[in-house]
Amino acid sequence: MNKQAIEKDQQDPLVKFRSHFLQNENEIYLDGNSLGKLPLKTKEVITTIIEEQWGKQLIRSWNDHWLALPKRIAGKLALLLNASSGEIVVGESTSVNLYKLVHALVQSGEYSRQLLTDSLNFPTDNYILAGIRDQLDLPQPICVSYSTDLKADVDLLKEHIQKNTRYCLS
Numbered sequence: 001m002n003k004q005a006i007e008k009d010q011q012d013p014l015v016k017f018r019s020h021f022l023q024n025e026n027e028i029y030l031d032g033n034s035l036g037k038l039p040l041k042t043k044e045v046i047t048t049i050i051e052e053q054w055g056k057q058l059i060r061s062w063n064d065h066w067l068a069l070p071k072r073i074a075g076k077l078a079l080l081l082n083a084s085s086g087e088i089v090v091g092e093s094t095s096v097n098l099y100k101l102v103h104a105l106v107q108s109g110e111y112s113r114q115l116l117t118d119s120l121n122f123p124t125d126n127y128i129l130a131g132i133r134d135q136l137d138l139p140q141p142i143c144v145s146y147s148t149d150l151k152a153d154v155d156l157l158k159e160h161i162q163k164n165t166r167y168c169l170s
């Protein structure tokens, strides 16, 4: 490996966390936002959930372990994000949350009915927008396309947003 890269690794204050994750041989994995590397602890926790909480405690696990999870996780996220208690809510999946959010904003009547997305958006996000368009009888969502599939042109995206959407109350 490149000497400079090894030195940088040695100076990295986060380097000790490497050993907390499962490492595959000869792999540099940088795509961490959607599915990060597997934390070793996760294997342990999932085994306990399956074998003990589900397997042995069955329905009792809802009260003993699971119902409080959204609040516990929200509390941990609030610490990380410097948010006040009650400001973070954890629940549902990304897709369900996106659906609820876009649907509620459009239904409020305070925002534009013109949805706007881009060609690099997560495909399921675009399917959700198309579903809301059909459900609420909205115009066809605008889909901003870029000259490359590798990088969004943020300025172009901003330009489309400014041109095509607006707060109804502004």
Ligand SMILES: Cc1ncc(COP(=O)(O)O)c(C=O)c1O
Residues within 6 Å of the ligand: 033, 034, 035, 093, 094, 095, 096, 122, 124, 125
């Ligand atoms: C931008 C984006 N949208 C949607 C999803 C789908 O998430 P879910 O399966 O939780 O609905 C993901 C998942 O990584 C995502 O990154």
